[in-house]
Amino acid sequence: MTSIEITKKVSELMAVLENDIRNLEDNLTRLTELRTYIVKRDNASLQKMLERIQSESNNYKENESKRKLLRGEIAELMGCRFEQMTLTKLETELSGEQKIEAADKKLKLKALAEQLKREHLSTAVLLNDCARYNSLLLKSILEMGHARTITYSPKGYTERQSNSAFMNMQF
Numbered sequence: 001m002t003s004i005e006i007t008k009k010v011s012e013l014m015a016v017l018e019n020d021i022r023n024l025e026d027n028l029t030r031l032t033e034l035r036t037y038i039v040k041r042d043n044a045s046l047q048k049m050l051e052r053i054q055s056e057s058n059n060y061k062e063n064e065s066k067r068k069l070l071r072g073e074i075a076e077l078m079g080c081r082f083e084q085m086t087l088t089k090l091e092t093e094l095s096g097e098q099k100i101e102a103a104d105k106k107l108k109l110k111a112l113a114e115q116l117k118r119e120h121l122s123t124a125v126l127l128n129d130c131a132r133y134n135s136l137l138l139k140s141i142l143e144m145g146h147a148r149t150i151t152y153s154p155k156g157y158t159e160r161q162s163n164s165a166f167m168n169m170q171f
Helices: 005-038 043-078 088-093 096-144
Strands: none
Touching: 005 043, 005 088, 005 096, 088 096
C-alpha cells in the first residue's frame, strides 16, 4: 500500500462525496417544491419535476457506483474489508488536509441526511392529510342526499331512496 495511491483515491472519493452532498441538497429543495406544488395543485410543475428527476437518475446511479468502487479500492489498499471502510474509519487513517476534509464531508452528509429524513416525513404527512381530506370530501359529497343504508326485504327486493339526487347540480 502506497500513500500516494491512497491519497489519489481519497481525493477522488471526496469529489464523489461532494456530488452526494449536492444531490442531497437538491433532494431537499425538491421536497420543498413538491409540497408547494401539491398545495397549489400545480400539476404541470409536478410533471416537469418528475421528468427532471427521471432525467437526472442516471447521474445519481453513476455517482453511487463510483463511490462504491472507490470505497472498495481504498479498503483494499488499506487492508480491510469493504464493509469496514466508512468515513469514520477513513478519517482515523488519514492525516492533514484529507483528514479534515473527510471529517467535514462526514458532518455535512450526516446533517443533510437528518434534514432529508425530517423533510421526507413532512412531505409524507402532507400527502397523508391530502388523502384524508379528499376521502372526507368524497364521503360528504356521496352522503349529500342523506342516503340511508339499503336493506333487502325477505323477498330480495330493496327499497331505494328515489327522492334524492346523487349530486345536486344547481348553483
